Amino acid sequence: MARNVLGTDLITCSTDPMTGFFRTGHCDTCGEDAGQHTVCAQMTEAFLEFSRSRGNDLTTPLPEYGFPGLEAGDFWCLCRSRWEEAHAEGVAPRIRLEATHASVLEYLDLDLLKSYAI
Template sequence: MANQSNVLGSPLMLCCGNGGFTREGFCYVTLEDTGNHSVCAVMTDEFLQFSMNRGNDLSTPRPEFAFPGLQKGDKWCLCAARWEEARKAGVAPQVILTATNKACLSIVDLNHLIEHAIDKPQQDTHSKSGG
């Protein structure tokens, strides 16, 4: 799994302490991960409420699943489909592109991720005209 790539095509970086489907902190996507937990997102109160309203309470600790419960500012590997659903509802949390697995691109458009990115890719600042 350590050779998985992020949406920018480079090695996948750490997202959080013990998140992701494998609970290693990386948004690894395995064959067993049918939820595609590939989007490294920074939680907001709005998103946590949205998720709870959809039947997925991410705020309550669940020690039996080694799940600490999330709060605003925590990073977590979200299901790509839930992130996309939240984006369409206007409550998508920001993402960390370097820690977001390219596996999400089968569900989420890269441009939408970039719009919500904390770590936006560097733009070429050299002008091809007049320079």
């Protein structure tokens, strides 16, 4: 089983809406996951607007892909680099540490992640 940033088993991020690279509800990853969808974050209006301004509109439903569109309060497996960008801009959403993949620690410090913990 995959591990989280705390070193324990990776728990579910969200099944409503269904998230994750594999659409299992987990922020699990593999070599094919170029975006590293590994950060389990709770969406905020500020982050959703930031993401839209960066060309990734997460609020508009795409039924052909089974994507309902996100709203503030939803949990979603974000790309690690997008979360980092949002952090640098002061709009990073809070994260669920137990559902954030351990691979994130290759790029981000655990103390920083803990400061955003839900």
